Amino acid sequence: MPRIGMEPLRRKALVEATLRTIGQQGSLDVTMSEIAREAGVSPALAHHYFGSKQQLLVATIRSLLARLRTDAVSALENVETPRERLSAIIRVSFQADQFAPETVAAWLAFYVEAQRSEEVRRLLVIYARRLRSNLLDSLERLCPPDDAARIAEGVAAMIDGLYIRQSLRSAPIGSTASMTLTEDYLDLQLRPFLRQDAPGTLAPNSSHRRGE
Amino acid sequence: MPRIGMEPLRRKALVEATLRTIGQQGSLDVTMSEIAREAGVSPALAHHYFGSKQQLLVATIRSLLARLRTDAVSALENVETPRERLSAIIRVSFQADQFAPETVAAWLAFYVEAQRSEEVRRLLVIYARRLRSNLLDSLERLCPPDDAARIAEGVAAMIDGLYIRQSLRSAPIGSTASMTLTEDYLDLQLRPFLRQDAPGTLAPNSSHRRGE
DNA sequence: TACAGTTGATTGACTGATCAATCAATAAAA
């Protein structure tokens, strides 16, 4: 029962089905049939709209990146101080939907795909650069540029590392504990540059609440 | 020209060929033909010795883990103080051959495979646990158990994160800089617990040499 | 020493399954 104007709907449904299928399966080894079944259409239709499997995959990564971007943008609006902006960036990374096993699995799979596909690699590099530049913007208001670069690299590595460890589900560490770890790192790195007029916060141990 | 006693040689050659092929290709999507060609034998022989592709892959992961283990053991012998042991652990993780793009790609691919294969997952969990327990052993001699656990988690995440970022070749960060970042993190986390009789080392900023 | 039989090593050729991609056909909407 073909209605007109289905194209955008089908594209969206197929991309979402791809993400779901990859997440469930935990790898990019998903067939067009599986994706199409998940989307409730025939495999032929997926080809009709996307031309090839590779293009459907790329569209899916794009949508993942777009979601992350809008999350980040909305998390950063109305947040003024550099330190609060840093916390907002961290919070977005460990938001429930970003940290869900399915999403983590999909990200991981795309990292692997980046080894082979120049296009996928370019997209992921864009993500890495955006994270880095978001962190740098705020950090450079809090410390000298050299230190800002170093700290940004460290925070980014810690975020990515907590992600990959989440994928194994071995380390008993949830999103709350992950955020705390990253925040602690940031606090500790920034301590030497703290304005002296700020009160308190000079306890030797920076670990606050922990666990989840 | 079949000589007798080839089995161990062939097994070894096939495992090494698997590692090389995965590293070059950047994913586990390698065919038995490619692996066999790389090892200089026929695909049938690979099946003869390993039974299935999956078993060959598992054997390959085992060998990767074994290499890491012997590296770690030899790096830790004759190293006495807890702090030096921590540095040794970090050094092993970023050793040239462990940090080589090919090896990183293989590790990444195995993380993805762990999503699907319970056996692969178990093996990687063993690696994660071993790293964690190595770190914990030394850390608990330097600070209270709660803090040791927290710091171990952070160091492990940072190591894994620097690994995954290395795979994208986007962040211009080499093995030396990676080690420095991790060491800095450790220094900063351990500072509150430093014995007061230790001299010097009280500069506000812990970043020493940097870059690479 | 010669030689028949056994065992391990190795492969080419084949099979069966899977899957991406194509295409011609159908059906509704404009």
Next chain:
DNA sequence: TTTTATTGATTGATCAGTCAATCAACTGTA
């Protein structure tokens, strides 16, 4: 009628896994 949506059927390629056959090295043993 033209356009858009949709699919079943099919094709061609790829691959893991199997199998029977070959070849060389050992093991008696007469």
